[in-house]
Amino acid sequence: MSMRYLYLLIVCSLFVCGTLGQAQAEADRDKLLKEPGIYATFAVYKASEQWWQMDSPARAAACAEIKKIVERYADRVTVDVHLLRGLSERADILFRVHSKEMIHNQNFLLDLMSSQLGKQLKSVDTFNGITKTLNYVPTFPDELKTELKTPPPQASTYVIVVPIRKDAKWWNSGQGVRSDMMKEHTDATVAYLKTVKRKLYHSSGLDDWDFITYFETSKLDDFNNLVTGLLKVKENQHNQVFGDPLLLGTIRPFDEILDILSR
Numbered sequence: 001m002s003m004r005y006l007y008l009l010i011v012c013s014l015f016v017c018g019t020l021g022q023a024q025a026e027a028d029r030d031k032l033l034k035e036p037g038i039y040a041t042f043a044v045y046k047a048s049e050q051w052w053q054m055d056s057p058a059r060a061a062a063c064a065e066i067k068k069i070v071e072r073y074a075d076r077v078t079v080d081v082h083l084l085r086g087l088s089e090r091a092d093i094l095f096r097v098h099s100k101e102m103i104h105n106q107n108f109l110l111d112l113m114s115s116q117l118g119k120q121l122k123s124v125d126t127f128n129g130i131t132k133t134l135n136y137v138p139t140f141p142d143e144l145k146t147e148l149k150t151p152p153p154q155a156s157t158y159v160i161v162v163p164i165r166k167d168a169k170w171w172n173s174g175q176g177v178r179s180d181m182m183k184e185h186t187d188a189t190v191a192y193l194k195t196v197k198r199k200l201y202h203s204s205g206l207d208d209w210d211f212i213t214y215f216e217t218s219k220l221d222d223f224n225n226l227v228t229g230l231l232k233v234k235e236n237q238h239n240q241v242f243g244d245p246l247l248l249g250t251i252r253p254f255d256e257i258l259d260i261l262s263r
């Protein structure tokens with residue numbers, strides 16, 4: 001075998017292994033994001049005035065350090081980073097962290113906060129929750145269950161997070177009564193299944209909230225109509241707190257967000 005052929009073989013093998021490794025990492029990530037019993041932490045930060053006064057290379061080096069921290073935790077923690085800056089006065093950046101143990105989320109965030117960038121970040125909000133199996137959908141009519149299988153949109157532009165606290169009456173009404181109200185809730189959402197992707201986290205006892213609701217969409221007009229519709233259903237009478245804070249940000253590649261923070 002000539003050296004040239006051997007070299008080509010090594011390069012091709014490395015490429016295939018790299019691609020397979022990446023595909024495996026993405027499959028693991030998708031699985032983690034779908035499983036029940038996964039802990040999520042939404043950590044929201046605002047960069048200090050001092051951060052923006054640092055020179056650009058120093059900020060770029062601090063951002064490179066964050067990338068390394070994310071890579072170091074890749075076997076335990078899945079991290080999504082979203083940009084809030086410009087759409088929010090209170091916050092610049094949202095880290096959405098998932099893992100099988102809340103302590104992994106905490107360890108990642110501790111390392112993040114003690115990094116060069118982290119030292120310049122003020123913690124604005126932190127929400128904690130856990131994913132669970134469906135509570136009400138199994139009792140819904142088959143037609144609605146089929147509708148709910150509509151594939152959600154991919155590669156959306158915007159992310160929205162709405163924490164919610166229910167009132168005592170909600171929790172004290174029977175499962176049947178709540179199921180009926182959740183069916184009415186779901187009926188009002190069917191028109192938006194193609195444009196709004198959603199994920200629900202349960203927070204009672206883990207945070208001051210009962211739920212953290214998370215959405216991705218490219219159509220904010222649809223999202224606005226969806227929420228307006230949901231505010232009119234009976235279940236909404238039991239939303240003691242809806243948002244406040246509500247987070248709106250964009251979904252961009254991590255490198256682009258770091259680049260914006262370094263500019």
Ligand code: HEM
Nearest residue numbers: 134135136137162164182186189192193196198211213227
């Ligand atoms: C396309 C949009 C949406 C769809 C298809 C949808 C559908 C559903 C379904 C099927 C459930 C019941 C899950 C189960 O069986 O456990 C649910 C629960 C819930 N949804 Fe929505 N929803 C949407 C949008 C929203 C929005 C915009 C909010 C509020 C911002 C919201 C808040 C909630 C909450 C708090 C629960 C949990 C209720 C509980 O378990 O007591 N949803 N949603």
